[in-house]
Amino acid sequence: MVPTPGKAKARDGVQPCGPHSVQLRFATGLTSEEYVRQQAWRSATLSHCPLHPKGGCGFARHTPYERVEPPGCLVARYYCPEGHTTFSLLPDCLASRLSSTLADVEEVVEAVESFDESREVLAELLRPDIGRQCALRWMRRRTRAVSALMVTVVGLLPSVLSGCERTLQAFRAALGATRALPALRERVADHLPYLPPPVGFGPRSTPRDRRPGPGQQEGGADPPRPET
Numbered sequence: 001m002v003p004t005p006g007k008a009k010a011r012d013g014v015q016p017c018g019p020h021s022v023q024l025r026f027a028t029g030l031t032s033e034e035y036v037r038q039q040a041w042r043s044a045t046l047s048h049c050p051l052h053p054k055g056g057c058g059f060a061r062h063t064p065y066e067r068v069e070p071p072g073c074l075v076a077r078y079y080c081p082e083g084h085t086t087f088s089l090l091p092d093c094l095a096s097r098l099s100s101t102l103a104d105v106e107e108v109v110e111a112v113e114s115f116d117e118s119r120e121v122l123a124e125l126l127r128p129d130i131g132r133q134c135a136l137r138w139m140r141r142r143t144r145a146v147s148a149l150m151v152t153v154v155g156l157l158p159s160v161l162s163g164c165e166r167t168l169q170a171f172r173a174a175l176g177a178t179r180a181l182p183a184l185r186e187r188v189a190d191h192l193p194y195l196p197p198p199v200g201f202g203p204r205s206t207p208r209d210r211r212p213g214p215g216q217q218e219g220g221a222d223p224p225r226p227e228t
């Protein structure tokens with residue numbers, strides 16, 4: 001289980017002007033339950049600083065950060081003091097920029113794809129705890145993110161996804177995977193720094209819903225600011 005420092009190569013020699021955080025892939029076939037049970041963040045390692053491959057920058061393991069979901073889930077981090085940059089190693093089972101697992105995001109989007117009644121009814125069924133409007137935003141954030149991702153990855157995997165219907169069921173069949181989103185993270189690993197969440201580590205594609213509203217419980221998905 002070796003992390004893939006996707007953004008690292010592009011950032012070689014670059015000196016960031018302020019403290020910031022970079023997400024890297026922790027390639028693992030573990031489910032979120034297995035990841036938590038095995039405390040697999042302990043085995044997520046970076047052999048050297050992505051910014052300074054030759055060393056000498058004080059690069060070291062940093063305290064892990066805790067996700068809201070799933071409970072008990074930590075994410076390994078490293079810190080480069082010279083580059084003022086924290087690197088977090090996100091396992092393949094977890095969504096980026098959403099407090100969910102990729103499997104949970106896929107389940108929600110699949111429910112939207114197959115539900116015959118209104119989205120309001122489905123939103124209240126899926127999230128009866130946060131009220132209709134918050135539940136709709138919660139659901140919409142997931143469907144929009146996955147839709148944007150699907151459009152982007154078709155161009156990256158034309159031999160696999162060209163002509164594929166933009167549904168998770170069709171993507172799973174084309175990818176030969178039981179879950180499309182974790183499979184996509186592996187298949188487009190080299191592009192993750194520039195791809196939208198929940199699979200990629202780049203910015204969201206949609207300008208709306210950038211900040212969670214009251215009761216949306218989206219905190220904890222991204223790493224907190226580094227302790228400097």
Ligand SMILES: [Zn+2]
Pocket residue numbers: 049050051052057058059080081082083
């Ligand atoms: Zn460094």
